[in-house]
Amino acid sequence: MAFDIVFSEPDRLSPDLIAADNPGISRELRSQLLQLPSNDAVLAQSFSRTRVVLGETSVRSGLQATGIEREIEQVPHAIIGPDPKPYLLKFPELVQNLPILNEVASGRGVFTVLPDADGVYRRVPVVMMVEGALRLSLSLELLRIATGGDAFAVRSNDAGIDGVVVAGQVIRTQGDGTVWTRFSASDPNRFVSAADLLEGRVPQNRLAGHLVLVGTSAIGLEDFRATPLGVPMAGVEIHAQLLENVLSGTLLQRENTADGKELLLTAAMTILVIALAPMLHAGVLIVSTLALVSAYGIYSYLMFLWQGQLVDPTFPIVATILTVMLMSSTNYLREERRKNRIRNAFGQYVTPALVAQLTESMDALKLGGERRDLSVLFSDVRGFTTLSEGFRDDPQGLTKLMNELLTVMSQPILDSGGTIDKFMGDAVMAFWNAPLDDQDHPRSACRAALEMVRSVEEFNATRMANQTDDAPVHPIHIGVAVNTGPCFVGNMGSNSRFDYTALGDTVNVASRLEGQTKYYGMSIIIGETTARQVDGEFALLELDLVRVKGKTEPERIFGLMGDARLAGSDAFRALTGISTRMLGAYRAGQWETAGNLIAEMERQGTVLGLDLRDYCTLFSTRVRRLSDTSLDPDWDGVYDALEK
Structure with a gap:
């Protein structure tokens, strides 16, 4: 039998201790008590009549910490392979039984079991180092003694402990000398009550031929351990199940090289x-x-x-x-x-706020195209060929200038929520109301056009102020056109490459109108639909009825002269009145009246600070030419633009 108990202190109920601890008893009784053997001696005598394995345990601090050294009795053993000590679990102090019991015990085994990191007891060390001595676990020491008490062997390799040889069989272990117990549910048939045994209520042959482990199972003694089965188990049963696994060959196997x-x-x-x-x-x-x-x-x-x-x-x-x-x-x-x-990259074409909206609401971006009303803007640099000739020997300088200019022209578009469709050399195409809705897109486009012209003027002033040599700085002028109407907008191109762009008659007309800005001497020209939607909020001047190239229907065009402040001035209202009467006389063939009103327009424009000289010169030339010829019966006052 093996004891999952440590008898480390004398029994306080031994007769000699009772006599010593109770001075009030009679001399005769004390003498009788001192003549009786101690309980520990009686227990030792009982141990001597059979083969008993005493249990030992370990604590983390003790004799070695105080510098006290003692000799631990070695259990007979052999080592097969490299020195196993570096791999074994090490316990600093061994708690032993009373010497009187140790002398008669057949063996000594350690019943200390350590939990895994989660507090569950899955493994049992079957061989370990305690104060520098090799010890078997309580179960294997019981098996060793029961089979003759021969020496055990520790087998090791480069991966650690490989197994323990006990009772002629190899028990495979992990590298640290532990084994995995294959736990089964707690079975009452494994237990025999000590009270029943003492009272004679246990059949005489119940323990015959068995290996017996003696231990406690009372909850209050705190010897219950958490197991993988989900229910706590008495510590003594853990050793019993380990012994059952070894005897039946059902231990869980895990190689030390696993x-x-x-x-x-x-x-x-x-x-x-x-x-x-x-x-x-x-x-x-x-x-x-x-x-x-x-x-x-x-x-x-x-x-x-x-x-x-x-x-x-x-x-x-x-x-x-x-x-x-x-x-x-x-x-x-x-x-x-x-x-x-x-x-x-998309943020280079549209305002960052628009990109943020698209990021949050991808449903707003309909891939594949859709039909919707847009305000389309075209802008171009006038006299770009002449400008580029000045950089014939400095192409890098021309590139730098154009990048700076296009940045200046692009920013107003982005600031007003527009989408830059593309750059075409010195030209810019942009539109509003796609990919996200902008109910105010005609006004947004007009504001951007005015700001573009103003930004280019500031850009010219900066170039003049920063001139560092005697080379002339040619001012840059741009023409801008805005047209509003239905378009087809979406991703268009091949399967491998496409652009988000707009197509349609509105786009074509906007491009043609931009080409007319130089002819009419205007910085900004807008189409009739755009003018109708922004009327009263911007200073608009009707310019002409034009049939642009490729179109059969004439387009009424307007010059965008300024913002609402200019539009609300009395001087500008007077100018628009003169312009309306001039165009009426012109379309009616009243050349003399038209000529007088043209001159009056130019003077009124000068009062407002508006340069209408090119526009007035254009109509004066037309009036003189038409007045020298007989009026065509089909005359409708529409100008056919033969150039883009």
């Missing part, structure tokens, strides 16, 4: 995931990974069920899933960076 093999397997699984991640879609990768880890989990379970082999399912599975998460996160961050690059 950790290394599982690391290699984990590396293989994670490398496979890393290799497949760039080639598979996210959904396929997730399904494949789940299939892989599920297969490994099933393999681990079947090895446990059929062969009692412990193959760790957690580390390889968790590592693989974490690798997939890492790869997914990496792909997500890469995709985010790509989207940011696209967002930043």
Whole structure:
């Protein structure tokens, strides 16, 4: 039998101790008590009549901490392979039994069991180092004594402890000398009540031929341990089940090289995931990974069920899933960076606020195209050929100048919520009301056009002020046209390359109107639809009825002269009155009246600070030419623009 109890102190109920601790008793009684043997001696005599294994335990501080040294009796053993001591669990102090009991005991085993990190007892050390001495666990020491008491052997290799040889059989262990107990539910048939035994209520042959472990099972003694079964178990039963596993060959097996093999397997699984991640879609990768880890989990379970082999399912599975998460996160961050690059690139064409709205509401961006009303703006640099000739020997300088100029021209568009469609050399195309709705798009486009002209004037002034040599600085002038109407807008192009752009008659007319700005001497020309929607909010001057190239219907065009402040001035209202009468006389063929009104227009424009000389010269030339010829019966006052 083996005791899961340490008899480390004398029994306080021994007769001699009672006599010594009770001075009030009679001399005769004290003499009688002192003649009786101590309880410990009686217990030792009982031990001497059979083979008894005493239990020992360990604490974390004690004699070695105080510098007191003592000799621990060695258990006969042998070592097969490298020195196992570096791998074994080490306990600093051994709590032994009374010497009188130790002398008659057949063996000594350690019943200390350590929990895993989660507080659950899954493993039992079967061989360990205690104060520099090798010791077997209580169960294996009982088995050793029961089978003759021969020496045990510790077998080791480069991976640590490989097994313990006891009673002629090899008990495979982990590298630190622990084994995994295959726990089963607590069975009352394993237990015999000590009270029943003392009272003679146990059949005489109940313990015959058995290995007996004596221990406590009272909850109050706090010798209950959490087990993988989910229910606590008395410490003595843990040793009993370990002994049952050894005798029946049902111990769970886990080689001391299992950790290394599982690391290699984990590396293989994670490398496979890393290799497949760039080639598979996210959904396929997730399904494949789940299939892989599920297969490994099933393999681990079947090895446990059929062969009692412990193959760790957690580390390889968790590592693989974490690798997939890492790869997914990496792909997500890469995709985010790509989207940011696209967002930043798109931000060069539209206002950042618009990009933010698109980011939050992707439904607002309809890919593939749609029909909607837009306000389209075209802008071009006048006299670009002449300007570029001045940079014949300095192409980098021309490039720098144009980049600065296009930046100046683009900013008002972006600030007003417009979308820059494209740059065409020195020209800019933009539109409003796409991709997001802008109910005020004609006004936004007109505000941007006025700001573009003003920004270019400031740009010219800055160039003049920063001139560092004697080379002449040619001022840059631009022409801007705005037209409003239905368009088709969306992503257009090939399958491999496309642009977000607008098409339609409105776009074509806007382009033609921009070409007329130089002819009419105007910085900004807008179409009739645009003028009708912004009338009263901007200073508009009707210019002409024009049939642009490629069109059969004439377009009434207007000059955008300024903002609402100018439009509300009495002087400008007078100018628009003169212009209206002039165009009426012109279209009616009243050349003399038209000529007088043209001169009056120019004077009124000078009063307002508006340069109408080119426009007035144009109409004066027309009036003189028409007055010298007979009036065509089909005359309708429409000018046919033969050039773009």
